[in-house]
Amino acid sequence: GITPKLVAKEGAEVKAGDTLFYSKSDARILFPSPVSGIVKEVIRGARRKVLAVKIAADATQSYKDFGTKNADEMLAEEVKDHLLASGCWPFVKQRPYDVVANPNQAPKAIFISAHASAPLAADLAYTLAGKEAELQAAITAVSKLTEGLVHVSVGANSSSPLANLKGIAVHKVSGPHPSGNVGTQIAHIDPINKGEVVWVLAPQDLLVIGELLLTGKLNLTRTVALTGSQFSAPQYVTAVSGAAIADVTANNLKDDNTRIISGNVLSGKEVKMAEFLGYYDNQITAIPEGDDYEFFGWNKPIFNKISTSRALTFSWLSPNKKYDLNTNTNGEHRAFVVTGSYEEVFPLDIYPMQLLKAFMYKDLDEMEALGGYEVAPEDFALTEFVCVSKQPHQKIIREGLDLMREELG
Known part of the structure; x- marks a missing residue:
């Protein structure tokens, strides 16, 4: 939901946290550089639309100092101004419309889903472990932006670091995907009516806000899960938001015939090696490209494919069988x-x-x-x-x- 207006020109030196561009509709919504370095290239598409800003990162990172803040003592307007000035506001998304939140509206509640039910999703109990101080600082700050509750959903059997924080309403979630989708949780806890707004934050983005408040630095480093059958070694890696896919997946992909997805297989975005990790993503999935075609494949019984109906396949005979799914x-x-x-x-x-x-x-x-x-x-x-x-x-x-x-x- 953003039309970018560029601030940083090619050749400019930037620190991590310096503004690269802002929203045309609201100049307060800033998008910061995730790294310090030199702006190498601004890639534009049709009608000079900004598609990407490429930055050659410094070996040693230098950060813009936003100053440390005590979340307990901040007022709602101070929290909002600090998130806008530091470039953290785009982490706050709104329902309806699933876009970056409008800072002029007041939400009736804030929702955070700490139960990742999507296929092969990163285990939030692992990626957030030991970060309770940052999470608490972020929760304390964002809770001032609403007069309603901050709803946090955690897995019924998980040891989530978010479960024991102060100032939240905790909900235990279980069951198959999409139980972890924040939309499902909103519908069951506090549905949206016409004219109402709900704000949504992701747990890994709360870490960034918490660290900003405690240290004054905008640190967009996150733990990313490399998942899918085309990775030689599925694993967790540390990467900066916006990192090149080629760097994050280096020496780990099996062959060329691979679909790389920033995010999970169901709702992620297809990316090429030269592209980058999505702004809200903490998962990269690689699965086989399904560009092979079977002769009369529709006309014979099939034993090695999954089907939700009983049409032509016999996958319902072995419900616990695992499949190496491709994109076909x-x-x-x-x-x-x-x-x-x-x-x-x-x-x-x-x-x-x-x-x-x-x-x-x-x-x-x-x-x-x-x-x-x-x-x-x-x-x-x-x-x-x-x-x-x-x-x-x-x-x-x-x-x-x-x-x-x-x-x-």
Whole structure:
């Protein structure tokens, strides 16, 4: 939801925390450099749209000093101003629309999901271990931005470092994905009605805010999980937000025929080796590229593929079998058919098929009435996975939400 206006020019020296660009719609929303170094290149696309800013990082990092703060003594406006000035505001996302939060609105509650249920997701109990002081400082600060509660969801059986913090309402979550999606938790705990706003933060972003308050430095280093069958050694690595994929995955990928995804397989973004780790991601997934085609593959019984229905495959005979899934959709894009399969995997009390169709033909009244304010693209990741019509559900939802935001505000 951001149109960038560039501040840093090519050849400029920057420190970690210096502003690279800001939002055209609100000049207070700054995006900082994750490293110190020299701006090597600004890559632009059609109509001079800024696509990327490349920075050659220094061997020894130098940080812009934002000053240490005591979260207990800060007022709500001071917290907001500090997050805006330091470039941490983009970590605060809002529902409806799933975009960077509007600082002029007050949220009725803040939600943090510390239960990662997505496929092969990084274990937050491991990546956040020993960081209780930073997490508490961040929670204390952001809790002043709302008159409502700060809802933190943790795994029912996990030893999450967030579970014992002060100033939060803790919820125990269990069950299969998408139980860890923050949209699912909002729907069950405090659903969004028209005119209401909820803010969302991710646990690894809370660490950045907490460290900023305690040390005065903007440290965008995070623990990243390298997952998927195409990694020779799946492991945790330390990387800076925006790091080149080629550096993070160096000497670890099996062969060329690989799809690299920044994020998880269901809702992540496909990236090339020359591209970078996503701003909100702490996972890189590598799976085989499914560009092989079977002769008469649709016309014979199949024993080595997974299927949510019983059509042609026998995966239901061995429900605990594990599969090395690739990117092949096993079918082509075709018209929507009513199968009832979406409702089986969709977590919200909404009609997914009807909402998708309303988003496709851009009927704003229906989009509102069917629950458009409550959804984000990631909520439709599983319906896209089981879709027999091979429709791009998340793309449809993203485009529809952008239209709603534009037209309805």
